[in-house]
Amino acid sequence: MGRMKLAVLTALAAVMLGGCSPLDESDLSRLALPVAGSDRSIHMWYLWLGTWIAVLVVFLLVFGMILYAPIRYRRKNVDDPAPVQVRYNLPLEALYTIAPVIIVAVFFFHTVESQNAQLEEVENPDHTIEVVGSKWQWTFNYLEGAPGGEPVYDQGDTANLPELWLPVNESVKFELISPDVIHSFWVPEFYFKMDVVPGNIPGKDGNNSFTMTPNREGTFTGRCAELCGVYHTRMLFKVKVVSADEYEAHLAELESAGQIGTPQGSTTADTVAGLEASGESDTED
Known part of the structure; x- marks a missing residue:
């Protein structure tokens, strides 16, 4: 029964x-x-x-x-015996x-x-993006490069959120690195997050990478999901999933703007909106 x-x-x-x-x-x-x-x-x-x-x-x-x-x-009545207890x-x-x-x-x-x-690997993904998490900002290096062939990047800070552009229905490999402390790369719509561990080089010192294919166009909000310091809550970024043509056009815009190369956590990584001196946040962390 x-x-x-x-x-x-x-x-x-x-x-x-x-x-x-x-x-x-x-x-x-x-x-x-x-x-x-x-x-x-x-x-x-x-x-x-x-x-x-x-x-x-x-x-x-x-x-x-x-x-x-x-x-x-x-x-049912006040004189009824109590039920047998199980011990x-x-x-x-x-x-x-x-x-x-x-x-x-x-x-x-x-x-x-x-x-x-x-975490299942994908052979020959369509795109490879290096994600750099640093106090307290994100940098996204598009390693396949713009039309000119050089890698380009998106970068921002706590006042001007960086943007991560992704082509819809095309596989993307994310390689995660950190120059300072542990961060965590999280986009809620992807139902997945992964820690960004300092000193852990994707493909060498561990599996600090993953592959996925965005399949819905739109603008999402990503964030750091690992307590990384005083301004952890402001370590946000925007994700724009767009068509392949819009993605290529964005890379060309980055190239035209001179955003060429693969920054590994810039000198402004410790500068937070509202603070005048770079490095002042280090004393508060």
């Missing part, structure tokens, strides 16, 4: 959440996630959906037992221990599967 109830609860939870989608306009139907913007987002979505189903099953089961006990064993029941206590372990193990298994799918 217990197995039947669990099966019914699982089916009920699946039916309730089965109509959800990462592309739905309703926040409720997306289970509070932003609208997906990457080909890799689907893996995290299934993990998120499965977690909600498991949580709902546990909630319905526990809440059902909480309601069942006082209704089933309520006293030192080894099978029941074993269940209390084993069930959570099984739940955590299942979560762990699917988390690793999702992580492996997110």
